[in-house]
Amino acid sequence: MKIAFVGKGGSGKTTLSSLFIRHLATTGAPVVAIDADINQHLGVALGLDEAEAAALPAMGDRLPLIKDYLRGSNPRITSAETMIKTTPPGEGSRLLRVRENNPVYDACAREVQLDDGAVRLMVTGPFTDADLGVACYHSKTGAVELYLNHLVDGRDEYVVVDMTAGSDSFASGMFTRFDMTFLVAEPTRKGVSVYRQYKEYARDFEVALRVVGNKVQGQDDLDFLRAEVGDDLLVTVGHSDWVRAMEKGRPPRFALLEDTNRSALQTLQAAADATYERRDWQRYTQQMVHFHLKNAVSWGNERTGADLAAQVDPGFVLGEGVAAPA
């Protein structure tokens, strides 16, 4: 399953992503954690020290390798240079799994040991101004979008993306790539305004969006969020002394996380798991084609000098059975 944490800077995306990843690791499920936030802090939030985090390979630097691997022998994608962030897979493309080993993980992922098991971590690398535009050919988050568009993931295996709710994710279609999107909102007007904007984009694409209230301190905070987001409010998290201790570089064992916060994490997992039944690979594939054609016309054709609409394989539907022998 694919799960995103989005929200305003400082709302707690990275903190809650890292807690959720730690929680999933305790269940023994395979987890790929991806840092696609402007401020790259997920590695540190998962316990790496600054030097280890700085040494992580950046997906954004490995785009040519990623593209060459993914296009495989797909005859519609004739070179890595004409492959843009939205280029969809088709017959001959190489698909990815959560658990396997492959050259993309070899190049981009590192294992991070947590209290209760290891997860794979990939990071986009720090954003430049150009990455924040909609058209960027070298976009850092483009590497993540390509990964998600070629991923055949099943139940009980998780990809968790810590992500910026920016123009890039809306224009490219990245915001439609998840089984569940958790929008982290503090009980403030700014916090909920990001929710409104996201909801607006999400409306036409059947994006499952739930709000996670963070730094919620009392009834007044709760009432505010309820009034502003209604039933989209899934759960709230208060101030965590466990998180504060971790920020001081003294992480307690995860088993010592506060009970209320642990139960909030269970609520998140249950909500994400419940979306599995509604998964629709046909729609998932159609949406990637939709955004690819949009990007082709708005900048991709001009940038690559190719007709990128021709990359679309009309008969192809991504799905769990796709790569299995007939």
Ligand SMILES: Nc1ncnc2c1ncn2[C@@H]1O[C@H](COP(=O)(O)OP(=O)(O)O)[C@@H](O)[C@H]1O
């Ligand atoms: N529930 C919480 N309890 C204690 N501190 C928190 C909590 N949520 C976030 N923080 C702190 O708030 C700051 C911003 O959180 P962060 O996760 O980095 O936000 P974002 O990734 O959305 O920019 C961090 O210092 C983090 O430790």
Ligand SMILES: [Mg+2]
């Ligand atoms: Mg962050």
